Amino acid sequence: MPFLPSRRADFGTERPPNPPRAFDLTRTLPDDVGLGWTAEECLPPLLHEDGARYTPDPFGPLHARRAVARFLATLDANCDPESLVLAPGTSDLFARILETLTDPGDDVLVPEPGYPLLDMIARTLGIALRPYPLCPDDPHLDAAALRARVGPRTRAVLVTSPHNPIGWRLGLDDLDVLANLGLPVVADEVFRGYDHLPGPAPSALRLRGKVPLAVLGGLSKAALLPGMKVAWASIGDPDGTRFRDTVGLLSDTWLGTASPVLAALPRWLEDAPKKRDALRRRVAENLATLRATVIACPALTAPVPASGWYATLRLPAVLDEDAWVAAFAREDVTVTPGWLFDFRGAPRVVLSLVVPTAIFAEGLRRIGEVIRTVVDRR
Ligand SMILES: Cc1ncc(COP(=O)(O)O)c(C=O)c1O
Known part of the structure; x- marks a missing residue:
């Protein structure tokens, strides 16, 4: 059976590797971002x-x-x-x-x-x-x-x-x-x-x-x-x-x-509600950081998500998506490329809004810097 007509079909084979960096804005597993349950909280009901x-x-x-x-x-x-x-x-x-x-x-x-x-x-x-x-x-x-x-x-x-x-x-x-x-x-x-x-x-x-x-x-x-x-x-x-x-x-x-x-x-x-509330507070703080970054970096567009754990950034078309991802990686920032979700058109990357706020803020600051440098050079 032929594989599906999807650009992400070749994920992991022909695409460049995208390993986690110090400012990893792809993480969503609650345990990885400090929002998980402790054994004392989670295991007794079993x-x-x-x-x-x-x-x-x-x-x-x-x-x-x-x-x-x-x-x-x-x-x-x-x-x-x-x-x-x-x-x-x-x-x-x-x-x-x-x-x-x-x-x-x-x-x-x-x-x-x-x-x-x-x-x-x-x-x-x-x-x-x-x-x-x-x-x-x-x-x-x-x-x-x-x-x-x-x-x-x-x-x-x-x-x-x-x-x-x-x-x-x-x-x-x-x-x-x-x-x-x-x-x-x-x-x-x-x-x-x-x-x-x-x-x-x-x-x-x-x-x-x-x-x-x-x-x-x-x-x-x-x-x-x-x-x-x-x-x-x-x-x-x-x-x-x-x-x-x-x-x-x-x-x-x-x-x-x-x-x-x-x-x-x-x-x-x-x-669950107290865990959900902690995550919601995290997302709200990261969204506020995102809004401030977008205001400070006119070349960057981030449609405001109505809900969920993610934000997408639309990037200037002066580089393609993989080149942007590689440029961010050189500054120690990992993001998810849009092609993984079959975005079409302008280059986009996806950020997790549940990563710790300090990591999100510094990662996003670096992204802003990279965009400014690349756009100014053109
Ligand atoms: C939209 C969507 N549906 C389903 C899942 C998988 O959920 P589960 O782990 O509960 O099967 C995910 C995982 O991130 C998701 O993003």
Whole structure:
């Protein structure tokens, strides 16, 4: 099977290496940036009576699904615990959901740019990813552009809200566009609740009953516990329960997450808000630094993200993306090149907004200096 038509397909083979430097603005793992849980905070809930028992359920035990539904309600995302299916990661859920919705040779619409999570899954399933444009400087769902991308074998449309990396989040108009498209909607909401604009974004869960729907989230971002390997999807099917049941049937084969982890899940979700708040404070401070840097460096443009853990920088086209990344690396700053997310057009790089504030500030100062020097030389 030919590889996917993606510029990032050659990642790690033909691209220059991008090793971490002193000012590493790519880190997002909570433990790496001082936002993780200590063993004292994280491990005691595992010593729960229920964790020693094994009661297999393809959807995950109901007590754990109820805890997830309670947690989602605190993020303005209401769903019935019965609609939820738990698995050891969103990739696992994406695979089961897409396997349910497609046959080999089909395709699904995915945002471009976007987080490169699905390439391998699509390849394994023998389906194609059909990109639809999400303009990084004015992101919204364009009904005509989406419709133009629908082909005879298009089986679903995928959205990421908050979007990684551009920070776009669904609005009510976007939900109408999705409802009118009429395709099953698979919404990745792992970054839900990390908003920089006032008010919560509407969840794709509002599409329940209108189109077949899967809305995903997980402990990695919800509670900053990526190592515990729990994710969830709320699945809704306006025509009955075939979608949810088929995902359940596939899950019955894999029966993913370990019992002690599922027993501890309710406690972790109850404790998650303080971890989330610490991360939000970090992001707010780094965003303020970013705004100040952009004001001081007119050659640099950074669209203000509405939500999420990332910011993108648009760089002057006097160098290409890899040359900019290399120039920053020479000043000991690591950033993620835009091509990894299939950005088109102007050179862009992606920064993590969750790195420690002193590292972010100094890294960004150096980036500003490099840009000034390069632009002045031209
Ligand atoms: C948009 C998006 N979806 C899904 C994931 C994977 O999440 P998990 O580790 O919970 O499977 C990531 C990881 O960063 C992500 O950025």
